Amino acid sequence: MAKELKDLTKRKDNYSQWYNDLVIKADLAEQSPVRGCMVIKPYGYAIWEKMQQQLDRMFKETGVQNAYFPLLIPKSFLCKEAEHVEGFAKECAVVTHYRLKNNPDGSGVVVDPEAKLEEELIIRPTSETIIWNTYRNWINSYRDLPILCNQWANVMRWEMRTRMFLRTAEFLWQEGHTAHATSEEAEAKAKQMLNVYSDFAEKYMAVPVVKGVKTANERFAGAVDTYTIEAMMQDGKALQSGTSHFLGQNFAKAFDVTFVNKDNKPEYVWATSWGVSTRLMGALIMTHSDDNGLVLPPHLAPIQVVIVPIYKNNEQRDEISKTVLPIVDQLRGLGISVKYDDADNRRPGFKFADYELKGVPVRLAIGARDIENGTVEIMRRDTLEKEVKPLAGIAEYVSELLEKIQQNIYDKALAMRKSKTYVVDSYEEFKEKIEDGGFFLCHWDGTTETEERIKEETKATIRCIPWDEPDEPGVCMVTGKPSARRVIIARNY
Amino acid sequence: MAKELKDLTKRKDNYSQWYNDLVIKADLAEQSPVRGCMVIKPYGYAIWEKMQQQLDRMFKETGVQNAYFPLLIPKSFLCKEAEHVEGFAKECAVVTHYRLKNNPDGSGVVVDPEAKLEEELIIRPTSETIIWNTYRNWINSYRDLPILCNQWANVMRWEMRTRMFLRTAEFLWQEGHTAHATSEEAEAKAKQMLNVYSDFAEKYMAVPVVKGVKTANERFAGAVDTYTIEAMMQDGKALQSGTSHFLGQNFAKAFDVTFVNKDNKPEYVWATSWGVSTRLMGALIMTHSDDNGLVLPPHLAPIQVVIVPIYKNNEQRDEISKTVLPIVDQLRGLGISVKYDDADNRRPGFKFADYELKGVPVRLAIGARDIENGTVEIMRRDTLEKEVKPLAGIAEYVSELLEKIQQNIYDKALAMRKSKTYVVDSYEEFKEKIEDGGFFLCHWDGTTETEERIKEETKATIRCIPWDEPDEPGVCMVTGKPSARRVIIARNY
Numbered sequence: 004m005a006k007e008l009k010d011l012t013k014r015k016d017n018y019s020q021w022y023n024d025l026v027i028k029a030d031l032a033e034q035s036p037v038r039g040c041m042v043i044k045p046y047g048y049a050i051w052e053k054m055q056q057q058l059d060r061m062f063k064e065t066g067v068q069n070a071y072f073p074l075l076i077p078k079s080f081l082c083k084e085a086e087h088v089e090g091f092a093k094e095c096a097v098v099t100h101y102r103l104k105n106n107p108d109g110s111g112v113v114v115d116p117e118a119k120l121e122e123e124l125i126i127r128p129t130s131e132t133i134i135w136n137t138y139r140n141w142i143n144s145y146r147d148l149p150i151l152c153n154q155w156a157n158v159m160r161w162e163m164r165t166r167m168f169l170r171t172a173e174f175l176w177q178e179g180h181t182a183h184a185t186s187e188e189a190e191a192k193a194k195q196m197l198n199v200y201s202d203f204a205e206k207y208m209a210v211p212v213v214k215g216v217k218t219a220n221e222r223f224a225g226a227v228d229t230y231t232i233e234a235m236m237q238d239g240k241a242l243q244s245g246t247s248h249f250l251g252q253n254f255a256k257a258f259d260v261t262f263v264n265k266d267n268k269p270e271y272v273w274a275t276s277w278g279v280s281t282r283l284m285g286a287l288i289m290t291h292s293d294d295n296g297l298v299l300p301p302h303l304a305p306i307q308v309v310i311v312p313i314y315k316n317n318e319q320r321d322e323i324s325k326t327v328l329p330i331v332d333q334l335r336g337l338g339i340s341v342k343y344d345d346a347d348n349r350r351p352g353f354k355f356a357d358y359e360l361k362g363v364p365v366r367l368a369i370g371a372r373d374i375e376n377g378t379v380e381i382m383r384r385d386t387l388e389k390e391v392k393p394l395a396g397i398a399e400y401v402s403e404l405l406e407k408i409q410q411n412i413y414d415k416a417l418a419m420r421k422s423k424t425y426v427v428d429s430y431e432e433f434k435e436k437i438e439d440g441g442f443f444l445c446h447w448d449g450t451t452e453t454e455e456r457i458k459e460e461t462k463a464t465i466r467c468i469p470w471d472e473p474d475e476p477g478v479c480m481v482t483g484k485p486s487a488r489r490v491i492i493a494r495n496y
Numbered sequence: 497m498a499k500e501l502k503d504l505t506k507r508k509d510n511y512s513q514w515y516n517d518l519v520i521k522a523d524l525a526e527q528s529p530v531r532g533c534m535v536i537k538p539y540g541y542a543i544w545e546k547m548q549q550q551l552d553r554m555f556k557e558t559g560v561q562n563a564y565f566p567l568l569i570p571k572s573f574l575c576k577e578a579e580h581v582e583g584f585a586k587e588c589a590v591v592t593h594y595r596l597k598n599n600p601d602g603s604g605v606v607v608d609p610e611a612k613l614e615e616e617l618i619i620r621p622t623s624e625t626i627i628w629n630t631y632r633n634w635i636n637s638y639r640d641l642p643i644l645c646n647q648w649a650n651v652m653r654w655e656m657r658t659r660m661f662l663r664t665a666e667f668l669w670q671e672g673h674t675a676h677a678t679s680e681e682a683e684a685k686a687k688q689m690l691n692v693y694s695d696f697a698e699k700y701m702a703v704p705v706v707k708g709v710k711t712a713n714e715r716f717a718g719a720v721d722t723y724t725i726e727a728m729m730q731d732g733k734a735l736q737s738g739t740s741h742f743l744g745q746n747f748a749k750a751f752d753v754t755f756v757n758k759d760n761k762p763e764y765v766w767a768t769s770w771g772v773s774t775r776l777m778g779a780l781i782m783t784h785s786d787d788n789g790l791v792l793p794p795h796l797a798p799i800q801v802v803i804v805p806i807y808k809n810n811e812q813r814d815e816i817s818k819t820v821l822p823i824v825d826q827l828r829g830l831g832i833s834v835k836y837d838d839a840d841n842r843r844p845g846f847k848f849a850d851y852e853l854k855g856v857p858v859r860l861a862i863g864a865r866d867i868e869n870g871t872v873e874i875m876r877r878d879t880l881e882k883e884v885k886p887l888a889g890i891a892e893y894v895s896e897l898l899e900k901i902q903q904n905i906y907d908k909a910l911a912m913r914k915s916k917t918y919v920v921d922s923y924e925e926f927k928e929k930i931e932d933g934g935f936f937l938c939h940w941d942g943t944t945e946t947e948e949r950i951k952e953e954t955k956a957t958i959r960c961i962p963w964d965e966p967d968e969p970g971v972c973m974v975t976g977k978p979s980a981r982r983v984i985i986a987r988n989y
Contacts, residue, residue: 033633035565036573036626037568040566042563042564045561045563045645048564049562068541069538071541072528073533073666074650075666081605088596092597095596096568096591096593097591098589098590098592100589100592101588101589101590103586103590104585104586111572111575112581125596126567126619133529137526137528140526146841157567161594
């Protein structure tokens with residue numbers, strides 16, 4: 004067994020350490036010398052690229068186009084929307100100078116005090132301000148609307164406590180920014196994009212999510228409404244996995260973006276913004292993986308099938324290769340990403356452990372006796388079950404198996420979430436049970452005061468007011484005041 | 497004719513203004529409020545995305561994997577390689593603080609002096625330093641080599657004079673960084689990647705390029721050798737379009753990156769880096785476009801074919817659509833990107849001018865009489881020639897026409913370059929002719945002194961010592977000293 008695998012912390016011993024270990028040992032990412040910033044390693048980046056490809060296609064199918072806006076934002080722009088600056092000013096990287104010079108004492112370089120910027124520039128924590136300043140010149144009439152732009156970019160928020168993928172100072176994301184002629188159209192767009200995120204999470208990541216709307220307290224800084232998808236990790240904590248904001252006319256007013264409507268009257272433009280980030284990598288890892296390492300959904304696995312030959316000498320290896328290479332071709336012909344690992348410098352046992360650690364969904368092992376018998380051993384990563392199958396028709400079998408695995412890990416995650424979702428009406432019961440994690444469907448009186456009290460007393464927050472739960476009048480579990488429907492409360496990442 | 501088109505400056509009147517006009521009017525990019533930074537608009541970004549797709553595929557075919565390294569670089573890293581810091585320190589954006597706070601006087605926000613970084617961070621102008629600091633931990637033995645990483649990223653160089661796409665403070669690029677066990681392997685890799693760039697430029701951009709090596713004076717800061725592809729613009733100026741650097745052991749030494757070689761001895765790692773950027777957009781625009789607007793190579797055009805119906809009433813439009821829609825399907829079936837523009841709010845003449853301005857390679861126009869006759873009018877953007885063709889077999893005809901256009905604009909650019917490439921042996925003649933632009937194949941004595949003198953006296957630089965020109969002894973046109981072969985001298989962007 005590979006040394007790396009032996010050192011992987013068990014989930015039950017320390018879930019948080021298990022996650023950190025796994026990110027490192029599966030070669031996904033590592034800390035960089037720059038505080039809170041990570042290096043995304045090739046294997047981790049390959050998964051992110053697969054996510055990007057699918058999301059980008061899904062966005063474009065809704066009519067969205069990509070564009071690119073500047074990394075740096077003038078400080079004064081941030082201030083134009085009052086809540087927005089309040090939300091982001093305290094955690095932003097500030098560029099104050101544009102030149103270094105040789106240190107007069109001869110030791111390296113120092114900031115050149117003569118190259119001070121007149122106005123400081125902020126590394127974008129998000130781009131509403133620079134984009135709405137740009138949209139002002141793009142929009143005159145209702146005929147110029149809607150504008151549906153997205154950008155794939157890096158952003159920076161100077162978080163005090165960081166964790167790889169989950170919360171890093173710099174992260175990669177996409178941010179969509181749309182402009183509309185009516186409130187209804189903008190709101191519908193914000194909801195549509197949340198549905199795109201939810202489809203992506205469920206169909207590609209195999210991560211079931213709850214869709215809902217955030218409370219006023221948890222809204223994006225500058226939004227009228229924030230929609231969210233919330234996933235449950237194996238420790239019962241919630242992970243906010245994507246948000247879509249209906250911004251009303253807030254940014255249009257801040258940047259004076261008006262259009263002449265069909266009645267020939269000037270009106271402020273309606274806006275949305277929506278984003279998902281490399282945080283999704285964290286959700287992916289924590290939802291499916293186990294004590295043996297990563298478990299990747301076949302729809303996003305960079306290597307979907309690995310084939311390991313088991314041989315005693317070069318002749319045997321050559322004979323196995325003769326049988327395997329046509330199978331590799333057949334699998335590729337079915338659009339499956341295959342690696343045939345006949346490298347000589349590592350033993351099969353090491354390879355097995357390594358591909359388990361890296362979450363490759365299907366492993367085929369084939370030895371000399373298999374060639375005689377016309378068989379192959381198949382292991383599926385999700386259940387670790389092995390079976391021996393005939394080589395004839397193996398490509399089709401594997402293709403179907405990949406779909407089964409995709410469905411199985413989704414079902415498993417959904418079952419886990421259901422088993423840890425509780426309907427609770429007593430605050431005492433809630434306080435007791437929250438210690439073990441889970442989603443709690445509870446009545447809440449709708450006030451920020453009660454919300455803050457729950458947070459202080461239990462470290463749990465209202466994750467969302469779910470879209471798909473029925474209206475059900477009741478009384479707030481904390482204050483006994485009336486409530487129209489249940490909300491989801493959980494501890495979160 | 498569209499108003500926008502009428503305002504396009506003619507190339508002969510002011511080539512530079514023509515370029516700036518075209519970037520704006522064809523909706524490719526615009527200046528942002530942040531000095532020297534541009535907004536890449538959806539149409540411009542769509543071309544860049546097409547470039548990225550092809551390059552990314554070509555890189556991966558050579559075994560390169562993508563990864564992502566931090567945006568910010570500690571100041572001390574820059575200083576570790578002496579030439580490197582000399583090359584980049586004078587034009588870099590410096591992050592000094594990580595927080596803003598409310599201005600005590602109530603007016604907006606100010607930098608919080610208490611949130612000063614202990615060490616300043618530089619927005620990457622290029623990533624050799626942070627990457628080689630990372631590679632130190634990835635490399636122990638020759639078995640860990642080669643490492644072949646690329647990243648798609650934004651970088652920043654605080655240039656004093658900027659022009660959209662050609663020279664901007666922030667730009668998008670890819671930077672490959674490879675690590676090798678031998679000097680030979682690294683040098684071969686640097687050359688291989690230059691060949692990838694040259695293939696891409698010629699086959700996709702339809703831009704002929706000269707491959708060669710830079711003089712010591714023009715090398716990348718920290719490189720042993722810099723290879724370059726140089727393209728000629730229509731005004732006879734050179735545009736450096738991509739560079740690939742053999743870095744020797746310079747960065748390995750600066751960051752103490754060693755490996756144990758096959759003889760079990762420690763050795764410094766050998767390196768390359770190579771990059772192309774959104775500057776390629778400038779090369780693309782300036783090589784092919786004309787006084788009517790953009791001319792895009794079919795292999796990179798976001799819209800390859802536009803179909804404009806010409807009708808007097810809705811019945812006619814419906815009838816035309818009935819004929820056109822199956823053709824749209826056929827074209828898409830051939831992998832061709834088609835837009836059927838039956839929008840009612842603009843007249844055909846406006847559409848024609850707009851698609852000409854945007855460089856759509858092929859335009860089909862189809863009216864009621866065409867339907868009767870079973871014909872269609874085809875215009876190709878490169879020559880502006882029109883012809884009437886039978887509708888039967890039109891998809892195949894258009895598919896072939898796109899390849900012809902691709903070849904034709906390449907041939908045209910190559911012919912232009914040849915017509916403006918001169919073999920000159922007299923410095924007097926050179927000084928006279930350089931005023932009209934062009935590439936000059938001249939003998940040079942190999943000294944930086946002579947190179948600097950040519951630059952001072954003529955504003956021309958040695959673009960490269962070309963790979964594909966034969967050895968041909970001669971005497972330097974300036975000093976009369978011996979020269980082993982001709983170099984290419986030109987004014988440049």
